[in-house]
Each structure stands twice: as structure tokens, then as C-alpha cells.
Amino acid sequence: MNKDTLLSMVERLSSCKDIQLSDIPSIDLYVDQVTTLFDDKLGDTKREPSEKVLTKTMINNYTKSKIIMPPKNKKYNKNHMILLSLIYNLKQILSINDIKLLFDPLFNKANDTKGHLKKNLDELYAAYLAIKEDDMKNCSDYFSNVLDHVLAISSEKNIGSNNDKDILMLLVLALTAQAAFNKRLAESIIDEYFSDKNN
Structure with a gap:
């Protein structure tokens, strides 16, 4: 096991960029143009090169589920x-139903059957990007701390002295335990503050 190799993975993953406000054209786009934009800008986030970041079917499903508003004249x-x-970022962790609950406050539901947005999303999205970018700067330190902890416990318990894969397995288990906790915490916030029973 090579710590530098693992840290370079962290650096590569944390440097993947989101779609910036400046990447979004000022003109409305047809669905094929939308999927092309997402593939061009988020291609680095795919695990397999053959994966699609976004498809027409996904967009149609999000529209039918009322997570996004319908296009106007087939343009987005x-x-x-x-x-x-x-949605692309959230669906890695949350269910479509949870995403819908999270987005519902953005829409004007009272007298509006078309699901128009209450406000412009620019400021919210810009704040999200700033928070995520700041958090990504700390990923190497966070990962180093987790790895050091795994190595210390492995040494204490005499695990992995002859097999790096045992240590790597513990590392994956530690990372997924933290990811699972964060997922459950996000779901608990949605249940407490966004679910129908609390409106």
C-alpha cells in the first residue's frame, strides 16, 4: 500500500469541478444540448468512461416526479x-423522494399548477459551490487523519502486517461508515424539517 498513491486519488477526486454558473449558457437549451453540457463539464466524475452523467430519460423522470419544472417550448x-x-450530486446519496422533499420549498405550490420557482436559484447555487469548494480543500487532511487512524489501529491489533488488503479493507470500511453516518444525518434533517408531516 502506497500512501502517496492514495493521497493522489484524493487530490484527483477533490479537484473534479461542478458546473459553474458561468458554464451555463444565457440561452435556453434543448434536452440533447443539456445532456451534452453535463457530459462535457462533469465527465471527470464518472467511474466508468461509458457512463452517462445525465440522460433524456433521467430528465423526463425528474420532470414527471415534479423535482424540476417542465421545459418551456421543449427548452431548459x-x-x-x-x-x-x-440533483446529480444529491442522487449519489439521497432517494428521489428525499430530493423532491428538499426541493419543494423552492417551488410556488399555492396557486401554481406548473410548479414555477419562487426565486432565482443563482445565490443558493453559488453558496453551495463555495461551501463544496472549501470542503474539498480539506479532503486531503481528512483522509490523512482517517488513514493514520486505520494504520494505528491495524498496528495495535496486528492486522495487515503481511497483507495490505486487510488495511485497505479497514480503510474502505472506515470511509463508508462516515459516509453512512452523513447520509443518515442528511435524511434525518429532511425528515425533521422537510417532510409532509412537518409542514
């Missing part, structure tokens, strides 16, 4: 792109 605007970018 800046707010659509922002919501789709957020």
Missing part, C-alpha cells in the same frame, strides 16, 4: 441546469 433554462446539477 438556467434554473433547470442548476436543479439538474444539484
Whole structure:
């Protein structure tokens, strides 16, 4: 096991960029143009090169589920792109139903059957990108701390002295335990503050 190799993985993954506000064209786009934009800008985030970041079917499903508003004249605007970018990140962790609950406060539901947005999403999205970028700067330190902890416990318990894969397995278990906790915490916040029973 090579610590430098693991740290270079962290650096590579933490340097993957999101779709920036400046990446979104000022003109509305057809669905094929939207999927191309997402593949171009988020291609580095794919695990396999053959994966699609976003497909027409996904976009149609998000529209049918009322997570995003319907396109106007088959074209998608800046707010659509922002919501789709957020969905792309959220769906790695949350269910579609949880994403819908999270997004519901953004829409004007009272007298509006078309699901228009209450506000412009630019500020919210810009704040999200700033928070994520700052957090990504700390990923190497966080990972180093987890790895050091795994190595210390492994040494104490005499694990992995002849097999690096035992240590790597413990590292994956530690990372997924933290990811599972964060997922459960996010779900608990949605249950407490966004679910129908609390509105």
C-alpha cells in the first residue's frame, strides 16, 4: 500500500469541478444540448468512461416526479441546469423522494399548477459551490487523519502486517461508515424539517 498513491486519488477526486454558473449558457437549451453540457463539464466524475452523467430519460423522470419544472417550448433554462446539477450530486446519496422533499420549498405550490420557482436559484447555487469548494480543500487532511487512524489501529491489533488488503479493507470500511453516518444525518434533517408531516 502506497500512501502517496492514495493521497493522489484524493487530490484527483477533490479537484473534479461542478458546473459553474458561468458554464451555463444565457440561452435556453434543448434536452440533447443539456445532456451534452453535463457530459462535457462533469465527465471527470464518472467511474466508468461509458457512463452517462445525465440522460433524456433521467430528465423526463425528474420532470414527471415534479423535482424540476417542465421545459418551456421543449427548452431548459438556467434554473433547470442548476436543479439538474444539484440533483446529480444529491442522487449519489439521497432517494428521489428525499430530493423532491428538499426541493419543494423552492417551488410556488399555492396557486401554481406548473410548479414555477419562487426565486432565482443563482445565490443558493453559488453558496453551495463555495461551501463544496472549501470542503474539498480539506479532503486531503481528512483522509490523512482517517488513514493514520486505520494504520494505528491495524498496528495495535496486528492486522495487515503481511497483507495490505486487510488495511485497505479497514480503510474502505472506515470511509463508508462516515459516509453512512452523513447520509443518515442528511435524511434525518429532511425528515425533521422537510417532510409532509412537518409542514
